[in-house]
Amino acid sequence: MARYAGGELHWIPFLGxxxxxxxxxxxxxxxxxTRRPLVGEEGPAGYWTVDCxxxxxxxxxxxxxxxxxxxxSAPPSAHLDAA
Incomplete structure (x- = not known):
């Protein structure tokens, strides 16, 4: 399970x-x-994998x-590295 909180995606374990x-x-x-649909034994139909x-x-x-x-939807400056 995940939730969006401000500028972060919080990943919460479903069990526990x-x-x-x-x-x-x-x-x-x-x-x-990249993003692609899961195929075969990778997971259920209709699910995708996203590489970030x-x-x-x-x-x-x-x-x-x-x-x-x-x-x-992030502001344009959000994709800049804070160097």
């Missing part, structure tokens, strides 16, 4: 007692390098639409 995020992916500098600079996420088609909208 903790409701705090296990991982946080910052939108700043995040780019989607070393992080791979699997999600439903509806979740993919929301994720891409969240990434693309």
């Amino acid at each position: 007692l903790r409701l705090r995020p296990r991982h946080a992916i910052a939108r700043r500098g995040l780019t989607v390098s 600079g070393g992080v791979s996420l699997a999600m439903s088609e509806d979740a993919l639409t929301g994720f891409l909208a969240w990434v693309e």
Whole structure:
């Protein structure tokens, strides 16, 4: 399970007692390098895998639409590295 919080995507384990995020992916500098549907034994039909600079996420088609909208809705300066 995931939720958007400000400029981060918080990844929360579906099973377990903790409701705090296990991982946080910052939108700043995040780019989607590839996306493709899962095939065969990789996962259920209608799910996609998205590669984002070393992080791979699997999600439903509806979740993919929301994720891409969240990434693309960032202000223009959000895709610049804070050098």
